[in-house]
Amino acid sequence: MKKIFLISLLLATTNVFAQSAGVTLSVTNKVMAKMKRTERTLNRGSALYVGDGITTASNSLATLKYSNGTIVDLGERTNYQILAYSPKQSDITIKASLNSGKLHSKTSGRLKETLKTPVVALSILGTDYNVYVASQTKVYVRVNQGQVKARRKIIRAGESYVITPTRMYPAPFPKEGYVTSKGISLISGSGGSAGNGPTAGSVQGGGGSAVQGGSSTAQGGTSAAQSSASARAPVSATASRSTAVTQASNCPGPNCDDCRIDLVTRDNMDVVDTSLFVGASVNSIMGVVALIS
Structure with a gap:
């Protein structure tokens, strides 16, 4: 009992x-x-701290949200570390490292961020991008919106590059480099038409989001989810699929270009379990916004 108490006290003191x-x-x-030497399991709602090294196992995923609104999706077998964080927009707000694996991130575009990889340090100029560490000598970067600076090169929206210790050149972003969850790929791009992502169930944001899942397709931009505030109610991970999926109509707001993140978590820390959508016939997964209070 005394040992358990001391361990609990140590964890509390560290935090x-x-x-x-x-x-x-x-x-x-x-x-x-x-x-440092303290390891803990992350669950939904777990706090994140500067110095945390976050590791996902095989077939494991995590979505992180910084207090400034930046979203980071981590794919399986990924090691990501929070090196520094500042709430002041005049500072470099986030310094992080992707030591292995893959991530998708979305920022406001008004923040200064840096991401270290085994090959290159990236200056994030916003606002939506993917990074895949294929090996300790090869890193892929894709910019969906905004710009990312690598060495002296500005990678612009719609471009993808492979970077090695000695070279940097345009190359297609590998399918295995995208962060995916149960057939739903968290890819955001310029959008505007039905998505043809690397896997079935791809999500493409940007100017218009597109969701393609199974045999049904939703086209973004003008087609998304709309619901009245009175129809919204909290949803838990145990809710039925039919409850979690609603009819799509007109998009309720200007910030819903990434259906899994913006609509589900917009100004809200409650998240719908994506397993609810497996096998469901949907006009738009973006309809889950109707269930978020």
Whole structure:
């Protein structure tokens, strides 16, 4: 009993002195955070701190949200570390490292961020991008919206590059480099038409989101989800698929270009379990916004 108490006290003391950076929005399977010698399991709602090294196991995913609104999706077998965080927009707000694996991130575009990889340090100029560490000597970068600076090169929206210790050149972003969850691919791009992502059930945002799942397709931009505030209610991970999926009509707002993140979590820390959508015939997954209070 005394040993358990001391361990609990140590964990509490560590968190007291650590700087808060954000929160875990969703977790699939095994995701761990390690700070110095202390390791803990991350669940939905778990706090994130500067110094946390976050690791996803095989077939595991995590979605993180910094307190400034930046969203980071981590794919399986990924190691991501929060190096520094500042709430001041005049500073570099986020310094992080992607040591292995893959991520998709979305920022406001008004923040300064840096991401270290084994090959190159990236300056994030916004606002939507994918990074895949294929090996310790090869990194892929795709910019969906905004710009990312690598070395002296500005990678613009719609471009993807492969970067090695000695070279940097345009190359298609690998399918395995995208963050996917149960057939739903968290890809955001310029959008505007029905998505043809690398896997079935791809999500494409940007100017217009597109969702393609199974045999049904939703076209973004002008087709998304609309619901009245009175129809919205909290939804849990145990809700039925028919409850979680609603009819799509007109998009309720200007910030819903990424259906899984913006609509589900917009100004709300409650997240719908994506497993609810498996096998469901949907006009638009974006309809889940109707269920978020």
